[in-house]
Amino acid sequence: MVFVYGYGIYRLVEEATHRDGSSVGLDNLHIALNDPFFRQAVGNNLRLLLTLPIIIAIALLIAILLYEGMTGWRFHRVAIFIPYMLPVVVVGVLFGQLLTLHGAVNQALQSVGLGRLAQDWLGNPDWALRSLAGVIIWRELGFGVILFLARLLSLPQNVFDAARVDGAGWFRTHRSVTLPMMRSIIGFYFVIEAITLMSWVFSYVFVMTQGGPGQATQVTETYIYEEAFTANLPWLAASAAVLLLVGIVGIAAMFLAGRFIWTRMRAA
Amino acid sequence: MLRKLQSCLAVSLALGLVAAAAGCGGSSSSSPSSGNPSGPITLTMWYWGQQEAHGLTTFVNQSIAAYHKLHPDITIKPVLQSTDNLMPNFAAAAKAKKGPDIEYRWGGIWGLQDAWDGNLAPVSDYIPKSEYSHYLNGSEDTYENKLWTAPWYVQPSFPMLYRKDILAKYGITPPKTFPELMQACSTLRSHGITPIAGGVQDGWFGGWLFSILESQSLGSVNDLKEAVVGQQKFTDSNQAAWWTALQQMIDHKCWNDDIGSLQLYQAQQTWVDGKSAMTITAGTDVKKFVAQVGQSKVGVMTMPSYANGAGAGKLGSTSQTLGISSWSPYKQQAADFIVFMHTPKELSLFYKDTGALPADDRFNPAEITVPQVKQLYQYMLNGAPYLENFIPTDLDSKANFGGVQLMFAGKETPQQAAQATESDMARIRTIDPELIDNFKKWAQQQ
Numbered sequence: 001m002v003f004v005y006g007y008g009i010y011r012l013v014e015e016a017t018h019r020d021g022s023s024v025g026l027d028n029l030h031i032a033l034n035d036p037f038f039r040q041a042v043g044n045n046l047r048l049l050l051t052l053p054i055i056i057a058i059a060l061l062i063a064i065l066l067y068e069g070m071t072g073w074r075f076h077r078v079a080i081f082i083p084y085m086l087p088v089v090v091v092g093v094l095f096g097q098l099l100t101l102h103g104a105v106n107q108a109l110q111s112v113g114l115g116r117l118a119q120d121w122l123g124n125p126d127w128a129l130r131s132l133a134g135v136i137i138w139r140e141l142g143f144g145v146i147l148f149l150a151r152l153l154s155l156p157q158n159v160f161d162a163a164r165v166d167g168a169g170w171f172r173t174h175r176s177v178t179l180p181m182m183r184s185i186i187g188f189y190f191v192i193e194a195i196t197l198m199s200w201v202f203s204y205v206f207v208m209t210q211g212g213p214g215q216a217t218q219v220t221e222t223y224i225y226e227e228a229f230t231a232n233l234p235w236l237a238a239s240a241a242v243l244l245l246v247g248i249v250g251i252a253a254m255f256l257a258g259r260f261i262w263t264r265m266r267a268a
Numbered sequence: 269m270l271r272k273l274q275s276c277l278a279v280s281l282a283l284g285l286v287a288a289a290a291g292c293g294g295s296s297s298s299s300p301s302s303g304n305p306s307g308p309i310t311l312t313m314w315y316w317g318q319q320e321a322h323g324l325t326t327f328v329n330q331s332i333a334a335y336h337k338l339h340p341d342i343t344i345k346p347v348l349q350s351t352d353n354l355m356p357n358f359a360a361a362a363k364a365k366k367g368p369d370i371e372y373r374w375g376g377i378w379g380l381q382d383a384w385d386g387n388l389a390p391v392s393d394y395i396p397k398s399e400y401s402h403y404l405n406g407s408e409d410t411y412e413n414k415l416w417t418a419p420w421y422v423q424p425s426f427p428m429l430y431r432k433d434i435l436a437k438y439g440i441t442p443p444k445t446f447p448e449l450m451q452a453c454s455t456l457r458s459h460g461i462t463p464i465a466g467g468v469q470d471g472w473f474g475g476w477l478f479s480i481l482e483s484q485s486l487g488s489v490n491d492l493k494e495a496v497v498g499q500q501k502f503t504d505s506n507q508a509a510w511w512t513a514l515q516q517m518i519d520h521k522c523w524n525d526d527i528g529s530l531q532l533y534q535a536q537q538t539w540v541d542g543k544s545a546m547t548i549t550a551g552t553d554v555k556k557f558v559a560q561v562g563q564s565k566v567g568v569m570t571m572p573s574y575a576n577g578a579g580a581g582k583l584g585s586t587s588q589t590l591g592i593s594s595w596s597p598y599k600q601q602a603a604d605f606i607v608f609m610h611t612p613k614e615l616s617l618f619y620k621d622t623g624a625l626p627a628d629d630r631f632n633p634a635e636i637t638v639p640q641v642k643q644l645y646q647y648m649l650n651g652a653p654y655l656e657n658f659i660p661t662d663l664d665s666k667a668n669f670g671g672v673q674l675m676f677a678g679k680e681t682p683q684q685a686a687q688a689t690e691s692d693m694a695r696i697r698t699i700d701p702e703l704i705d706n707f708k709k710w711a712q713q714q
Contacts, residue, residue, distance in 0.1 A: 123528025229356035
């Protein structure tokens with residue numbers, strides 16, 4: 001662990017604080033922070049992060065419906081989890097084709113009289129990031145559903161029975177009983193997905209849009225890749241990677257601090 | 269338990285980034301010098317080009333086999349690279365000082381940036397001048413009087429192919445000027461035909477359009493070099509005119525409406541399928557397209573002219589090249605194989621297998637049988653510098669690839685695109701002064 005992470009961090013920080021063999025302190029980080037392309041990439045990551053509540057809400061709803069034994073729940077459970085099992089590259093290529101201007105999505109819209117909604121989903125800068133987010137939600141949902149379903153199945157049934165005996169309806173039962181008991185697993189999924197949306201979307205972007213059109217879908221990872229391997233500026237790539245790492249550790253730390261404070265407040 | 273798992277997972281995932289990101293750093297190691305092996309050796313050759321010169325893989329395999337027959341102790345392992353990974357893979361290999369012995373590079377700055385970074389050994393240290401002086405377009409790969417990568421085959425950049433049958437059907441003669449092209453676009457559109465097929469989703473076509481349009485408004489390639497080093501601006505009228513010309517084409521609906529959705533090669537296929545009247549291809553690919561569509565149906569021309577600069581009515585003349593990795597222990601052996609591919613029999617086989625023209629003045633043009641390729645050969649003899657080879661690659665990908673995508677999406681005006689290019693170049697001058705210093709030296713000696 002120490003070698004893998006310790007040496008990696010050492011090399012990263014060394015690269016980020018040196019240029020042409022000389023130490024430059026935090027200058028490289030300063031340049032990265034002020035680079036408009038880096039800022040746009042971070043902004044796009046943050047926009048993707050906004051999809052997190054949507055992913056959680058949908059995953060939770062589907063998990064509850066499956067838990068309650070909706071018709072065909074076995075089929076739905078498998079169908080929802082399959083996208084998560086598919087390699088991201090396959091998903092990217094598939095949606096790259098579906099979302100072209102004359103692709104299946106627009107053809108379907110036209111066939112049901114909704115042709116005016118047709119878009120160049122990945123070629124229009126106004127839509128490209130949203131389309132990308134939609135694909136990410138579609139794939140990431142499966143993991144959340146299975147995670148939530150597993151937790152639901154482990155909850156004591158008598159609590160739900162008691163709520164029903166007390167006259168609680170569907171919405172009240174889940175709001176007052178299910179959600180509080182699911183809080184820890186929701187928090188866990190939140191952190192996992194936040195990290196995914198900040199630092200694990202490279203394959204989606206690279207396969208589907210390569211950061212374009214323009215810089216519309218550029219994310220921090222593709223920025224790092226471009227600066228390291230296209231622009232041949234490893235120090236800039238390393239600086240961006242350090243900033244990304246700090247951001248991710250920050251998210252994880254905030255989550256842990258939040259949990260700690262919450263636990264203390266409840267104990268008090 | 270769950271809390272422990274949460275903590276561990278969150279921290280592990282965060283730290284896991286480091287391993288990937290640290291790859292950006294890499295470690296340096298001393299480059300082994302070229303040696304004389306006493307036993308069998310294996311060279312690795314990373315190449316690209318099957319994508320633009322159909323049949324290149326066949327040629328490479330046969331050439332390697334023939335060389336192995338002559339030199340049983342030398343085995344060459346060919347690895348075809350994808351377009352998007354050609355540059356990044358070599359950059360990663362260079363960091364690790366481990367990878368190919370022979371590496372494919374596009375001409376000009378695409379190879380020289382690696383030379384400046386110390387990743388290539390000059391081929392002229394291993395190939396005598398009496399040999400490499402036969403290679404075509406080597407001047408763009410020369411820096412400090414050394415040839416850094418060896419021209420392999422010529423890339424006439426980039427011809428416009430038109431369907432004679434479609435143009436004739438609507439009474440259109442192949443346009444030579446922009447007004448004629450605009451008229452052709454209007455006529456074809458009125459009959460429901462897409463005038464020109466292109467694809468910018470993967471970006472590369474943006475660099476092509478920059479090169480073939482910008483060259484028409486510049487007095488010489490020196491204007492472009494001056495803009496790179498800050499002595500001219502990309503917003504100056506001669507530098508920015510190509511964006512306006514492109515906008516004019518967009519306004520006249522010259523392009524397929526899904527140009528933002530399609531990759532370059534996908535778009536060219538729609539032309540083969542008869543869905544558009546014209547397209548722009550790699551010169552090396554012309555033979556393939558002629559074979560697919562039919563010799564009698566395909567015409568070749570240059571991009572119609574909107575200005576009368578040095579490159580108007582001409583194709584860019586550049587060569588795709590092979591370099592030798594600076595860390596290779598077998599530099600001389602690598603160079604010897606490159607020379608072998610320039611022997612008369614191999615030059616002849618190269619053309620036969622690929623339809624592309626070898627970058628060697630010893631190739632006998634009488635071997636060219638396809639009329640369209642003969643025409644390309646003539647264009648090549650009277651070619652102009654290919655501009656994409658004379659700007660930093662980062663500027664190309666950010667300003668040209670991105671700017672063209674935004675213009676086709678209707679999100680950027682020509683003025684905004686020119687301003688963005690100037691800003692991008694200013695950014696590069698600030699963050700990579702070493703590149704600019706090398707560029708200045710290179711520009712001065714050209």
